[in-house]
Amino acid sequence: MKIAVCVKQVPDTWAEKKLRSDDSTLDREAADGVMNELDEYAVEEALKLQEAHGGEITIITMGPERAGETVRKALSMGADAAVHLVDDSLHGSDALATSYALATILTGRDFDLVFFGSESTDARMSVVPAMVAERLGVAQLTFAQKVDVDGTSVTIQRVTDYGFETVVANMPAVVSVVEKINEPRYPSFKGIMAAKKKPVETLSTVDAGLEGSQLGLAAAWTVVEDFAARPPKAAGTIVTDEGDGGVKLAEFLATQKFI
Amino acid sequence: MTIAWQTSGVLRRLPTPEAASLLDLTHEVATKELRPRADEAEAAAYFPREIFTMLGELGLMSLPYAEQFGGGDQPYEVSLQVLEELSRAWMSVAVGVSVHNLACFPLANFGTDDQQRQWLPDLLGGGLLGAYCLSEPESGSDAAALSTRAVDAGDDYLVSGTKAWITHGGVADFYNLMVRTGDEGAKGISCLLVNADTSGLTAAAPEHKMGGNSSPTAQIHLVDARVSKSRRIAAEGAGFTVALAALDAGRLGIAACAVGLAQAALDAAVQYSGVRVQFGRPIRDLQGVSFMLADMATSIEAARALYLEAARRKDAGLNFTSIAAMAKLMATDSAMKVTTDAIQVFGGAGYTRDFPVERFFREAKVLQIVEGTNQVQRMVIGRSLGRG
Numbered sequence: 162m163k164i165a166v167c168v169k170q171v172p173d174t175w176a177e178k179k180l181r182s183d184d185s186t187l188d189r190e191a192a193d194g195v196m197n198e199l200d201e202y203a204v205e206e207a208l209k210l211q212e213a214h215g216g217e218i219t220i221i222t223m224g225p226e227r228a229g230e231t232v233r234k235a236l237s238m239g240a241d242a243a244v245h246l247v248d249d250s251l252h253g254s255d256a257l258a259t260s261y262a263l264a265t266i267l268t269g270r271d272f273d274l275v276f277f278g279s280e281s282t283d284a285r286m287s288v289v290p291a292m293v294a295e296r297l298g299v300a301q302l303t304f305a306q307k308v309d310v311d312g313t314s315v316t317i318q319r320v321t322d323y324g325f326e327t328v329v330a331n332m333p334a335v336v337s338v339v340e341k342i343n344e345p346r347y348p349s350f351k352g353i354m355a356a357k358k359k360p361v362e363t364l365s366t367v368d369a370g371l372e373g374s375q376l377g378l379a380a381a382w383t384v385v386e387d388f389a390a391r392p393p394k395a396a397g398t399i400v401t402d403e404g405d406g407g408v409k410l411a412e413f414l415a416t417q418k419f420i
Numbered sequence: 421m422t423i424a425w426q427t428s429g430v431l432r433r434l435p436t437p438e439a440a441s442l443l444d445l446t447h448e449v450a451t452k453e454l455r456p457r458a459d460e461a462e463a464a465a466y467f468p469r470e471i472f473t474m475l476g477e478l479g480l481m482s483l484p485y486a487e488q489f490g491g492g493d494q495p496y497e498v499s500l501q502v503l504e505e506l507s508r509a510w511m512s513v514a515v516g517v518s519v520h521n522l523a524c525f526p527l528a529n530f531g532t533d534d535q536q537r538q539w540l541p542d543l544l545g546g547g548l549l550g551a552y553c554l555s556e557p558e559s560g561s562d563a564a565a566l567s568t569r570a571v572d573a574g575d576d577y578l579v580s581g582t583k584a585w586i587t588h589g590g591v592a593d594f595y596n597l598m599v600r601t602g603d604e605g606a607k608g609i610s611c612l613l614v615n616a617d618t619s620g621l622t623a624a625a626p627e628h629k630m631g632g633n634s635s636p637t638a639q640i641h642l643v644d645a646r647v648s649k650s651r652r653i654a655a656e657g658a659g660f661t662v663a664l665a666a667l668d669a670g671r672l673g674i675a676a677c678a679v680g681l682a683q684a685a686l687d688a689a690v691q692y693s694g695v696r697v698q699f700g701r702p703i704r705d706l707q708g709v710s711f712m713l714a715d716m717a718t719s720i721e722a723a724r725a726l727y728l729e730a731a732r733r734k735d736a737g738l739n740f741t742s743i744a745a746m747a748k749l750m751a752t753d754s755a756m757k758v759t760t761d762a763i764q765v766f767g768g769a770g771y772t773r774d775f776p777v778e779r780f781f782r783e784a785k786v787l788q789i790v791e792g793t794n795q796v797q798r799m800v801i802g803r804s805l806g807r808g
Contacts, residue, residue, distance in 0.1 A: 193427055233441055347449055350479030350492050353441045 162216030199278025237348030253378025260292030300330030450509035476546020507680025518673030523550025551592035589638030590623030620645030631782030
C-alpha cells in the first residue's frame with residue numbers, strides 16, 4: 162500500500178503566536194517550530210497501516226527550509242521518504258493555494274491513501290484535506306477517529322458533534338484524522354539515525370510544475386486588513402446560589418449549548 | 421560542522437544534525453512525559469521505573485556507548501547535553517540515567533571481548549537499570565579504605581560487607597561492586613558485575629532524604645554472596661583504577677545534571693518575575709531582580725561551557741580528569757547558588773511547596789556531595805597542579 166502523509170510545521174502550540182507587522186502573515190521566526198500536533202497522529206496512523214499491510218509512506222510538506230526539521234521528525238518516526246516543497250514565492254499562500262500545491266505534487270504520484278491532520282494549530286481552517294481531495298477527484302474521508310483498510314476500500318469512523326458516522330470509500334482516498342485515533346510514538350534514537358539515510362526530495366515551485374500566479378500572498382483570496390492583540394480575559398459570569406443555583410447553572414449551560 | 425539548536429531560551433551548538441534531532445526528541449519527551457509527573461512523584465517519593473523503560477526504548481539510556489552493543493555512539497559533548505535537558509525537567513531521572521551510564525562504564529571500557537559480547541547488549545538494551553557501589557558506611561571520600569571482602573572460593577568469590585548510598589539500591593537489575601580481594605589500600609580492590617538476584621545480596625530500606633526522593637538510595641548488604649570469577653571486570657587489584665575512571669566520566673554527568681537543574685530554576689524565576697507585579701511593573705524590570713537573574717544566567721552558561729570543554733577533551737582522547745572535577749565542582753556550586761537565588765526571586769512564595777523552586781534548592785544540595793564531594797574535587801584538581 163502506498164501512503165502519503167501531508168504534514169505542516171507550525172509555531173510551538175504553547176508559544177504566543179504573532180503576526181508580522183509588514184505583511185500581516187504569521188511570524189514563523191517568533192517561536193520554535195514543531196510538527197503540527199494532529200499531523201503526528203496522521204503519521205502514526207500511516208505507520209500502523211504500514212505495519213499491518215506493508216507498503217511505503219511518503220511525507221509531503223510545504224514550507225520554509227526550517228520545515229525540514231518536521232520532515233526529519235516524520236522520517237525518524239518511521240516514514241520512508243519525503244518531498245519538501247520550499248520556495249520563497251510560497252510565502253503567504255492561503256488554503257486554496259496550499260491545496261493546489263499539495264494536489265499538484267500528489268498528482269502523478271501513485272498512492273492509495275493521503276493522510277492529513279484534521280486541522281493545523283496555526284490556521285485552524287480544516288479545509289485543506291477536503292480541497293486536496295476535490296482537486297484530485299478522489300473521496301474525502303474527514304475527521305476520522307478510526308481507519309480500517311480492506312482490499313480496495315477504506316472505512317472510517319467520522320466524528321460529528323453527536324457521535325460518529327461510518328463512511329466507506331474506494332481507494333485512493335484522502336483521510337484527515339482527529340486526536341482520538343491513536344497515540345503517536347516518539348521517534349527513537351535508532352529512528353533518528355535511520356532517517357539520515359532516507360531520501361528527501363526538495364522541490365521548488367518550478368520543479369513541481371506550479372504556476373506562480375496561483376501562489377503566495379498576492380494570489381490569496383483573503384486579505385488581512387488589520388489585526389489587534391487578543392483582548393484581556395473578561396470576567397466570567399458568576400451564578401449566585403439563592404436556592405436556585407442548579408436551575409441557573411443549567412440555564413447558563415443551555416444558552417451555551419453545552420446541554 | 422556546527423548546528424544551532426535553540427529551544428525555550430537555551431542556545432546550543434551541536435556537532436551533527438542527528439544530535440539536533442536527538443535534542444529535539446529529548447526536549448519533547450522531557451516536556452511531555454517528565455516535567456508533568458515530577459512534582460507529584462517527588463512529593464510521594466515515587467520511583468518512576470516506567471520512565472526509565474521508556475527512555476531505554478527510545479535509546480536515551482546508553483548514548484555514549486558503542487553502537488555494536490546497542491549504544492548510541494554519541495560523543496560526550498552530545499550525550500551530556502541530552503542529560504542536561506532531562507535534568508531540566510526532572511533531576512532525579514537524569515541522575516538515574518547518569519548513574520546507569522556509570523554502571524555500564526566498567527564493562528564497556530574494561531571488560532574482555534567475551535564479557536562485552538555476553539552482557540553489554542543487555543546492559544545497554546534499555547530494559548535493565550544499573551547501580552554503582554563504591555562507598556561504604558566507613559569509607560566515603562577515603563574510597564580506597566573499603567572493606568567489603570571477596571574471599572577466593574575456587575571458581576567463585578564469596579562477598580560480604582555493606583555498600584552505602586547506592587542510587588537505585590533495591591531497584592537496580594545489576595550492581596557494580598568494588599570489593600577487596602587483596603591487601604589494604606587501592607591495589608587490593610577488584611570490580612565485580614553482579615546480578616540483583618544474586619543470593620546473599622539484599623537492599624536495605626531506602627534512606628529518608630532531603631530531596632531527590634524519586635531516586636531511591638539504599639545500603640546493599642552482602643552476606644556470603646557467591647559471584648563467579650568470570651564476572652570480575654579487569655584484573656584482580658585493578659578495581660580502583662576502574663572505579664576512578666568511571667567516576668571521571670560520571671562527574672561530567674553530574675555536572676550536566678546540575679546545569680539542567682539550575683536552568684530549570686532560572687526558567688521558573690524568569691517566568692515568575694515576568695508576571696509578578698510590584699511597584700507597578702513586573703519585578704523582572706526592577707534592577708535588583710534583573711541583576712540577580714543576570715548573575716544566575718551567567719553562572720549557568722559558565723558551568724555549561726566548562727563541562728562541555730571537559731566533554732570535548734574526553735571525546736578528543738585528551739586527559740580530562742582535572743577539568744572534569746572542575747566542571748563538577750563549578751556546576752554543582754553554581755546550581756546551589758542559582759536555586760537559592762531562585763527562591764529569593766519568588767520571595768515568600770518560593771519558600772512554599774506551591775512552587776518547585778524550593779524542591780530545586782533541596783535537590784541541588786546533593787549534587788555537591790555525590791560522585792566525590794566538592795572537597796574531593798578540589799583534591800583531584802589540586803593534585804594535578806604542578807605536574808606537567
